[in-house]
Amino acid sequence: MKNKLIALGEALIDFIPDKTGCEFYEVTGFEPKVGGAPANVCCAFTVLGGRSGMITQLGNDPFGDKILRELVSFGIDTSQIARTAAANTALAFVSLSRDGGRTFSFYRKPSADMLYTAEQLDRGYFSDAYAFHFCSVDLGDFPMREAHRRAITYAKHSGALVSFDPNLRFMLWDDAEKLRQTVKEFIPYADILKISDEELEFITGETQIENALAALFEKGVRLVVYTCGAKGGYAFTKTASAFGRPSAVAAVDTTGAGDGFIGAFLYQLYESGVTADGLAAVDPATLQRCVDFAVRFSEISITKRGAMSSYPTKEEMNSF
DSSP, rough: OOOOOEESSEEEEEESOOOOOOGGGGGEEEEEEEEOHHHHHHHHHHTTEEEEEEEEEEEEEEHHHHHHHHHHHTOOBBTTTEEEEESSSEEEEEEETTTOOOEEEEEEEBGGGGOGGGGOOGGGGGGTEEEEEEEEETTTTSSHHHHHHHHHHHHHHTTTTEEEEEEOGGGGGOHHHOOOOOOOGGGGGGGGGHHHHHHHHHHSSSSSHHHHHHHHHTTOOOEEEEGGGGEEEEEEESSSSSOOOOOOOSSSSTTTHHHEEEEEHHHHHHHHHHTTTGGGGGOOHHHHHHHHHHHHHHHHTTTTSSGGGGGGHHHHHHHO
């Protein structure tokens, strides 16, 4: 069985504030943490014992150096990460509310990842891919968008399952409708769609996930992962469903929790031997095990600051 998760998109520095429950102007310091949703998913998959590789582009700057060093320290393959002098590494300053909720201020006009081109992809790198994961942040009107289309083609030709987490960041788009249409354009490429309760209505027009499922399955999605923050998470196929109920933990920082959820879910699918062809027919017990595992992983992560640095190993999950 092919055993590598590949993610394409942004890897950046999240600047985490030293205070929560306050405005940006009240923050007196920020701590740099390596993040970016696709990179976070790679990290979650790898700390649990899987293999992963990140495809992106970083600037020739100290922030790019920091990202590379940290990805390597987690065991993520960085051989497909390019460097450029044409733009800097992306940065995101994060503000945290008292309950751990986040707002972002991005510095990427443009950033190095946005300039990555389809021609830079190595088709052979996908030969042992179990899964390919991507988000919407790098699907704007710049070269990285075409790189996603080509990478999806390579992934599907290799037999990998394709996972899409829209991970909406409205402040990065001049036109919200363009973001909506872009997400809808890429949904049919996905075998797995991960969507949150905060994103559901914007993307599907429905306020209840049960009312949105039929249309998503019609588009070709085989499995829908639906996350509801502190209320837990669901997984749906056409024939089965599962709900994972979280424990009561105090949220310190929810940065990367959703990425951790889908990364852990994909890892549990891999551990269960579920391939792209078998997604639609996955049995209810396996689906339940995957959801429970992902909920447990993400709820542990929110008890610590940062994204990657908060992700637990299987041993830490057992002892938490």
